[in-house]
Amino acid sequence: MRTTTIDKNTLYSYLDEIKDPEVPVLSIVDLGIVRDVKMIEDELEVIITPTYIGCPAMEMIATTIKVEMATLGFKKVKVTEVLSPPWTTDWMSEEGKRRLKEYGIAPPNPRQQVCEQKLFAEAEAVQCPHCDSFHTRRISEFGSTPCKALYQCDDCKEPFDYFKCH
Amino acid sequence: MNNQSTNQLINYSLHLADNSLILGQRNGEWCGHGPVPEQDIAITNITLDLIGQARSFYQHAAHQINNSKKAEGSKASSPLERGFGGEVTEDSLAYLRKEREFKNLLLVEQPNGDWGQTILRQFFFSQYQYLLFQQLQYSKDEQLAAIAAKALKEVAYHLRWSSEWVIRLGDGTEESHRRMLHAIDELWRYTGEMFEVTGYELWVTGKNIGVDVSKLKEPWMNKVKEIFIEATMPVPEKVFMQSGGKEGRHTEHLGYILTELQYMQRVYPGCEW
Numbered sequence A: 001m002r003t004t005t006i007d008k009n010t011l012y013s014y015l016d017e018i019k020d021p022e023v024p025v026l027s028i029v030d031l032g033i034v035r036d037v038k039m040i041e042d043e044l045e046v047i048i049t050p051t052y053i054g055c056p057a058m059e060m061i062a063t064t065i066k067v068e069m070a071t072l073g074f075k076k077v078k079v080t081e082v083l084s085p086p087w088t089t090d091w092m093s094e095e096g097k098r099r100l101k102e103y104g105i106a107p108p109n110p111r112q113q114v115c116e117q118k119l120f121a122e123a124e125a126v127q128c129p130h131c132d133s134f135h136t137r138r139i140s141e142f143g144s145t146p147c148k149a150l151y152q153c154d155d156c157k158e159p160f161d162y163f164k165c166h
Numbered sequence B: 001m002n003n004q005s006t007n008q009l010i011n012y013s014l015h016l017a018d019n020s021l022i023l024g025q026r027n028g029e030w031c032g033h034g035p036v037p038e039q040d041i042a043i044t045n046i047t048l049d050l051i052g053q054a055r056s057f058y059q060h061a062a063h064q065i066n067n068s069k070k071a072e073g074s075k076a077s078s079p080l081e082r083g084f085g086g087e088v089t090e091d092s093l094a095y096l097r098k099e100r101e102f103k104n105l106l107l108v109e110q111p112n113g114d115w116g117q118t119i120l121r122q123f124f125f126s127q128y129q130y131l132l133f134q135q136l137q138y139s140k141d142e143q144l145a146a147i148a149a150k151a152l153k154e155v156a157y158h159l160r161w162s163s164e165w166v167i168r169l170g171d172g173t174e175e176s177h178r179r180m181l182h183a184i185d186e187l188w189r190y191t192g193e194m195f196e197v198t199g200y201e202l203w204v205t206g207k208n209i210g211v212d213v214s215k216l217k218e219p220w221m222n223k224v225k226e227i228f229i230e231a232t233m234p235v236p237e238k239v240f241m242q243s244g245g246k247e248g249r250h251t252e253h254l255g256y257i258l259t260e261l262q263y264m265q266r267v268y269p270g271c272e273w
Helices: A008-015 A058-071 A094-103 B003-028 B037-072 B090-095 B115-136 B142-170 B174-190 B199-206 B213-230 B253-261 B263-267
Strands: A034-040 A043-048 A076-081 A136-140 A148-153 A159-163
Touching: A008 A034, A008 A058, A043 A058, A058 A076, A136 A159, A136 B037, B003 B037, B003 B090, B003 B115, B003 B199, B003 B253, B037 B090, B037 B115, B037 B142, B090 B263, B115 B142, B115 B174, B115 B213, B142 B174, B142 B213, B253 B263
Parallel strands: A043 A076
Antiparallel strands: A034 A043, A136 A148, A148 A159
């Protein structure tokens, strides 16, 4: 493969094929984990950031990137993990949000609320990904992974995950 | 940087890492034992964040240690390099240091007690960490600043969650109130140490790398008073404060924690998952 002439969009489209191991409908690009990708001479460098600091999926993601890129013919692949600037759900793509909802996970609300330190605040109005009702309630601020909270819909009664605003 | 300042930065990074690791290990004891499934998940989620912080701080310390060894051209092998590819790593720092080498606060190594005591410990620590990281995110050390800025968003959750629980239990039933008073009795004497400045902290603060923790005491106390008033609990006065953890002098509990935490690496050195 003549890698020297590859532009950034093409590189991103390759990375867009790699899914997040916890939320397999989202690619690592959709999720905003990929911060940059560079081709310096014959080495491909992919810069990634974790969603939450203790995210146990980072090593798996880094390995998958190396394997997938090697399969595409990149001889040297380096994955660099950075913490700054801290990841935010603002970086999630619109396409990613649509896919999340289709998968049954309520996508993050558009406003960052993590810094709100008010106690016993009313839970955010989250739309049920199954029946679109806003008549939902929070069961727990913490869910099956650090990035999710647990909700239940009072109309269709289905419990669901909410990808919390961060 | 010269040798002495590198050592102080290493000590400071280890202190920050040890706080998070030991509290994470303590909270992890609740896994599968929480009072209700949602809160079991909450405390273990917080644990995951703490272990993430610890890993980042240990990686930073390991990087400094390996670099300074290279700069000195030192060939001497330390026990920390055994079994981890000849280099000091986050794992060797967590699994192979001895009790006296740990620099965590005495507060975080205290036993879980009941749910109230665990909550109160978390609240004291999260309030402290929230104030600390708010300033550490502007550290001249870029990596410490990045870790603090990243973790701060998560500590905000820990603080809100634990504050709500302190109020809920303090202003709850007669029994929950009584248990919270007991928790204050058990833990208050370990809170003073958070604001005592050790030698390595003095050094890193002078270089605008670390945070002057003595200045965090007042805002911490104000927030604690605010929450305690709502929780209908008294703020203790004139209690003798224990200290020493930051310099390696621990309560008897740390040895038992490390015995469990380090068991696999002590028995099967270098073993991998």
